[in-house]
Amino acid sequence: MALLEVDDLVVQYYTDDGVVRAVDGISYEIRAGETVGLVGESGAGKSAASRAVLRLLDGAGEIVGGEIRFRGHDILELSVDDLRAIRGDEIAMVFQDAGAVFNPVYTVGEQIAETIRTHKDVTDSEARDRTIALIDRVGIPNPAARYADYPHELSGGMQQRAVIAMALACDPAVLICDEPTTGLDVTVQAGILELLAELAATSETAIQLVTHDLGVVAELCDRVLVQYAGEIVERAPVDDLYYDPKHPYTVGLLAATPRLGDDRERLPTIPGTAPDLIDPPTGCRFHPRCPYAEDCCASRRPSLVDPASGRPDNGDPETHVAACLEYTGDLEAGLDYEVQVRDAADSDCRERKQQGEPR
Numbered sequence: 477m478a479l480l481e482v483d484d485l486v487v488q489y490y491t492d493d494g495v496v497r498a499v500d501g502i503s504y505e506i507r508a509g510e511t512v513g514l515v516g517e518s519g520a521g522k523s524a525a526s527r528a529v530l531r532l533l534d535g536a537g538e539i540v541g542g543e544i545r546f547r548g549h550d551i552l553e554l555s556v557d558d559l560r561a562i563r564g565d566e567i568a569m570v571f572q573d574a575g576a577v578f579n580p581v582y583t584v585g586e587q588i589a590e591t592i593r594t595h596k597d598v599t600d601s602e603a604r605d606r607t608i609a610l611i612d613r614v615g616i617p618n619p620a621a622r623y624a625d626y627p628h629e630l631s632g633g634m635q636q637r638a639v640i641a642m643a644l645a646c647d648p649a650v651l652i653c654d655e656p657t658t659g660l661d662v663t664v665q666a667g668i669l670e671l672l673a674e675l676a677a678t679s680e681t682a683i684q685l686v687t688h689d690l691g692v693v694a695e696l697c698d699r700v701l702v703q704y705a706g707e708i709v710e711r712a713p714v715d716d717l718y719y720d721p722k723h724p725y726t727v728g729l730l731a732a733t734p735r736l737g738d739d740r741e742r743l744p745t746i747p748g749t750a751p752d753l754i755d756p757p758t759g760c761r762f763h764p765r766c767p768y769a770e771d772c773c774a775s776r777r778p779s780l781v782d783p784a785s786g787r788p789d790n791g792d793p794e795t796h797v798a799a800c801l802e803y804t805g806d807l808e809a810g811l812d813y814e815v816q817v818r819d820a821a822d823s824d825c826r827e828r829k830q831q832g833e834p835r
């Protein structure tokens with residue numbers, strides 16, 4: 477059964493330049509124990525979608541449509557107190573920025589223990605013991621001694637482990653990790669990813685992993701949602717997405733992801749940039765960057781369909797679906813992915829030449 481169900485969610489930010497529709501009608505569900513990747517380039521609205529789950533949008537942001545249900549209860553209808561009871565207890569978030577999680581004037585251990593005391597009926601010493609066990613579990617050496625450290629006394633990698641310990645404090649049913657390794661050096665990143673993989677494998681905690689890195693998704697996730705310009709353009713079990721991607725955007729992202737044994741010196745990038753969400757492109761939002769775009773792509777908005785049959789998404793999270801007019805029989809020339817990968821590599825090469833960079 478689904479723990480978390482997001483249905484036709486719409487999130488807007490109000491800015492001086494206009495209304496940014498950061499999330500525009502996305503739907504998905506997450507079941508106990510599974511790890512689901514939400515992937516896409518910067519500005520796709522992944523963070524907005526994830527923050528909306530806990531109603532943690534900042535002042536400029538608003539959920540203007542849709543439903544978010546946790547264990548069947550609509551989160552958008554909950555009172556602030558009921559929401560607080562769920563936050564950090566049943567659903568926890570791991571942000572990129574440890575500074576936003578820990579207060580610099582209290583020790584890391586006190587802050588984790590306080591979270592436990594807020595949500596669970598435990599004595600001070602039980603909260604302390606549980607905290608030390610958590611600090612140990614996330615791989616911080618000398619956990620009893622680290623309990624008394626202030627946040628700034630931990631290295632960047634250790635701080636991020638502490639953030640994860642804080643998120644795990646109450647054994648949440650759902651853990652939302654938003655770019656949990658961004659800004660950390662490669663070795664530290666690998667350690668954090670290993671920790672999350674271990675967590676995914678050994679606990680019933682469902683993980684929603686937000687990242688721009690398909691390599692990370694391949695390592696950790698069971699299923700993937702690909703988000704582009706506020707919309708989900710493809711959804712698939714992880715192997716299907718890697719071995720048989722259906723949306724030209726996903727193909728571009730995969731071409732830009734390094735793989736084991738890759739001997740290309742430089743990876744291709746997707747030509748163009750992510751669109752402005754104040755005034756997104758008409759029709760398929762990817763069409764201005766898509767090598768296969770035809771006239772109809774600028775005027776018709778594709779919805780998620782089963783690529784094999786062209787039938788609308790049946791809502792089964794395991795079904796592979798993609799939003800491209802090719803699968804409803806509307807494209808005349810069709811898709812030829814080898815061309816896209818080659819063209820992307822060529823255009824990348826041309827750009828570098830123009831910039832005088834070595835190939």
Ligand SMILES: Nc1ncnc2c1ncn2[C@@H]1O[C@H](COP(=O)(O)OP(=O)(O)OP(=O)(O)O)[C@@H](O)[C@H]1O
Pocket residue numbers: 489490491496498516517518519520521522523524525534536537688753
């Ligand atoms: N606090 C804010 N105020 C105004 N606009 C915002 C705010 N936060 C995000 N946006 C806008 O919403 C859109 C989606 O941003 P969001 O951060 O959700 O994307 P993302 O896919 O998570 O990208 P990134 O990986 O860079 O965080 C962007 O156009 C962004 O400029």
